[in-house]
Amino acid sequence: MDKKIVIPGDLLSENTKKAGYGTYVKNDKIYSSFCGIENLKEDKVGVIPLAGAYVPSVNDVVIGIVIVVTPSNWIMDIASPYDGLFHVSEYPRRVESQEMPEILDVGDSVILRVKDVDSSMKVELALRDSNFHKLKTGQIVEVEPVKVPRVIGHGGSMISMLKKETNCSIFVGQNGRIWIDGKDEDVELLSKALRKIELEAQRSGLTDRIYNFLKNERIRQKESKPVKFFKSEKKDVKLAEEDHPEEIYRKIDVLLDPKN
């Protein structure tokens, strides 16, 4: 592979002006500060880290989970060393502090935009656009934040492929939280695929690999289904009659899911 793995302290370049992300300069030479992949460009030398925490930066779109409701703020966990503050005034209409838990309670997840990060890493959150994006259904999968670009793919190739192949709704937060929603088996398949992406992030041709993986899984699903059908032919009829309770179970599941 042409991608060069670098580790902390590796010499990258002797041209100080080229220092990019993940590097530091010492004695007029550029060294790597991460374990990662060397990223050579015409005017920059950088390192793409292979691990690391998410550090919020302005205008990132993240998925946050409420951990504390204060009289004027929702304190959100944004899968980062720093908690985010979502102030009531960012909410489209005026909210009394007593009403706050009705809108967002501890454990609720929301899609938010990082409005501001100051030097002491106070993270202020705001609505991504004028709409309020509380996530009521679906589930949240967490991946390593450094692997978010892999989940999205070049120009969104991976994510659009995933969407097309699994018929799921996906939203990728830059903090590594991924919201997915769809049919149960589709969601299961998609979360498997996401795990695979996380595991094989540094491989080349990842989109093709995941595409083939999804195809194979689909084929396996299709193969296994007729067997089930034959085995539980009678049960199937019963199940059809019990459609109603199943729906209720699903609703209960949704209610019990702590992530909702």
Added chain:
Amino acid sequence: MSDKPEKLITDNGLRLDGRRADEIRPMKIEIGVLSRADGSCYLEWGRNKILVGVFGPREAHPRRTQRADTAVIRYRYNMASFSVEDRARPGPSRRSIEISKVSREAFEPVIMAELFPKTAIDIFVEVLQADAGTRTAAINASSVALADAGIPMKGLITSCAFGKVDGQIVLDLNKEEDNYGEADFPVAMTQDGEITLLQMDGHLTPDEIKKGLELVKKGCKEILEIQQTVLRKKFETPVDETAEEAADTAETENKVVEEEASLEYASEAAVVEEAIEEAEELKKEISEETAAAEVCSAEEIPEFEELEEIIEEAETRVDEEALEEVVEAEIEEEAEEEAFEEEAEFEASFEASFEEVSEPEKFEELEAEETVSGEEKMKCEPEEFIEEETQLEEESGIEEIASEEVFESELEIESEAESEKELSAEEEVEAEEEVEAEEEEEVEAEAEEEVEAEEKKSEGPWKVVKDPSESGSRGENNE
């Protein structure tokens, strides 16, 4: 505790475990052994066994320990109670607190803590089995675990000890040498040789220390190489697997690509192959004009040299075979025309005969009945026959003419259709080339913007992300 051996270094210069004075014990490092830790490392160095877990940067608790401008590094060295021969009393001791402190200070110069203000980076060291030199082993392991955790560092820290045994300076003491030797001198340094930890237990002269530091430098270099290879290997392994798997699955993947050639996920090479295949398929329909169009379109995008070459190849093939094809096609067309005419004649006659059977007969009969009402039937029949025959001849002639006309018009239609086909083929070819060009562009753009996309991930890719609110009831309610 065993009694002191008579000699720690034998007469031929070898130590109790068979090493020379300047040799380190064999070292084995594993990375990523703890699933819940951000970074972890298991290290065996001789009979030392060390497990390190790194957590963070994460929120520092209690809050008063936070620093507004930098991350706090917390290093906890702990010996398991079973790590030594006599059970060690669990919990922090004077010794472990001291080692934690000096080890933390060994890492502070290299960890870029200022990038994570208000956070804590926790390093937990567990000594599972101790055999002298555990602090140096722990530092080596922690260094690898920190790199595994993705914590920015200026370089790896390596650590090694030297000591004085039987009046001789030796590298990397083991348990007996440590217990019965005269001095122990652990050192930790960066890869540039800057010392970040230096302790001494025992008595040494300045000359001995100088000699020992030279030894330690050599030892640290060896250890650094081990650490580096392990770290590189961790991230390179899957890539190698990919190559192998690619070799294994190359055929199957190719098949898949062939099957789904029209999909946008097909690789670049597959796209080019596809283009060639389709070009060959289209050869019959590609006239010289299309070839010219190809030239034009190829000239319009001179950047894609590979593609151009391929297209040129295809063109040459087309040019060579195009004439033959045209000639063949003409011959075929002529043959087809003849066949058509024959068929038409046959059909005409058949239709005529059919008409003769159905309509004319009745007509004739009616006429016969009307005109030759007075005549007898016996006389009528032969006349009818004659008339029928003549009419048949006439009709069939007319029909033939008509059918020829029809056929001609059909031919015209066909030729029009063919020309349309050609046009559409041209369009297809152009469209395909455009697509190819776009794909190539995409590939190049991807190669260039690969990291831009990853660094500026807030820009492009987000437009593709489907807004959960658009998914209607599955999304969320806007209040």
